[in-house]
Amino acid sequence: MLAKRGGCKMILRKLKKSLVLQKYDAIIPRLRLNFPHLQEIEREQALRLKGYKGEKAVEYHLDFLAVDATILHDVCLTVMGKQFQIDNIVVTSHGIFPVESKNYSGTITFDTVLKQLIRENGMKETGYDYPVTQAELQKFKLQMWLQERNLQNIQIHPLVAISDPGTIIKVKGEKCEIAKAVAHGAHIPGMVIQKNNDYKEKHAKISAEKIGRAILKECKEFDMDVMANHGIKATDILPGVQCPACGRLGMKRGYGKWACERCFTLSKNAHLKAIADYLLLIKPWINNKEAMRFLNINCKSLANRILKSSGLSYEKEFKRWAKK
Ligand SMILES: [Zn+2]
Structure with a gap:
């Protein structure tokens, strides 16, 4: 969490790699190359x-x-x-602006009559969910959420940000309708400022910080069972410490360091990533026996030393280690 008023900056929640993408990143190097649907899993990761x-x-x-x-x-x-998820929420003095980020390459056409989005990349046309409808739906959900907390009569204006400045935006039908809600990322701040100025004339001031903090308080980290979705079992996840240089699994422990047998890279703490992968994918805790198996070491006291120095907390009752 980042909250600074000193420098006049009020970013209550920063963007970081989602739990779901972290899971994909951890899973892929730990699947055997002939794992069924591996390509599909890799495509999903690339998309995310x-x-x-x-x-x-x-x-x-x-x-x-x-x-x-x-x-x-x-x-x-x-x-x-x-x-429900919203990529960004900007709360100004007179309104709330949910902003969805959309990443399309090539040319996109908004059809305002048939409510569809078509993308062309020179080779073929692909249809997508209509982002304006999605944004309106999110506005509706956010409105309900605010009402449940007695935060009523707040103006909400949803926006769609096209993240790649090279994407060409075309409209079939009502241009104004799209121009009100969709723009390249660089234009969104100007649209927010202008709309907020319009709101100032007719609507009461709101407490941006108070609303922002109310949202932050109930904000959850979105999660998904990626393994189950792709039919991956815990036993499919290959154990081993991954070489930070070449990505090979199975670094060997010796003389207080991990060594890669392929590229001869030495690492003092490559096991931290392996333990993090285990906690993310297998179970939210790890015991000595599992650490020995997953890190591929055969010394109990070494496993204990490693676990002790990995920034985890020991749950005495269960004889296991978990995230602090
Ligand atoms: Zn290596």
């Missing part, structure tokens, strides 16, 4: 990584608004027992 990079690009532009507004990235809230 592209999305994350797009979100980073949009975050860069939005954060300029932090001088006057309260900003939260990667928001996940619950309304009526169901989770």
Whole structure:
């Protein structure tokens, strides 16, 4: 969490790699090369990584608004027992602006009559969910969430940010309708400022920080059972310490260091990533026996020493280590 008023910056929640993408990153190097659907899993990871990079690009532009507004990235809230995600929320003096980041390459065409989005990349046309409808739906959910907390009569204006400045945006139908809600990332701050100025004339001031903190308080980290979704069992996850230089699994421990047999890289703490992978993918805790298996070491006291110095906390009752 990052909250600074000193420098007049109010970014309550920074963007970071999602738990789901972290899981994909950890899983792929630990599957055997002939694992069924490996390509599909890799495609999914690439798509999510592209999305994350797009979100980073949009975050860069939005954060300029932090001088006057309260900003939260990667928001996940619950309304009526169901989770919903919003890439960015900007709360200004007179309104709330949910901003979705979209990363498309090539040319995109918004069809305002048929409510569809078509992307052309020179080779073929692909249809996508209509982002304007998605944004309106999110506005509706956010409105319900605010109402449940007695935060009423707040203006909400959803926006869609196209993260790649090279994407060509075309409209079939009502241009104004799209221009109100969709723009390249760099134009979004200007749109927020202008709309906020419009709101100032007719609507009461709101407490941006108070609303931002209320959202932050209930913001959850979005999670998904990636392993189950792709039919991956815990036994499919290959053990071993991964070489930080060449990516090979199975570094050998000797003389207080890990050594790669392929590229001869030496590492003092390559086991930290392996333990983190275990906690992310297998179980949220690890015991001595499992550490020996997963790190591929055959000395109990070495495993104990490693676990002790890995920044984990010991749960005496269960004789296991977990994240602090
Ligand atoms: Zn290596």
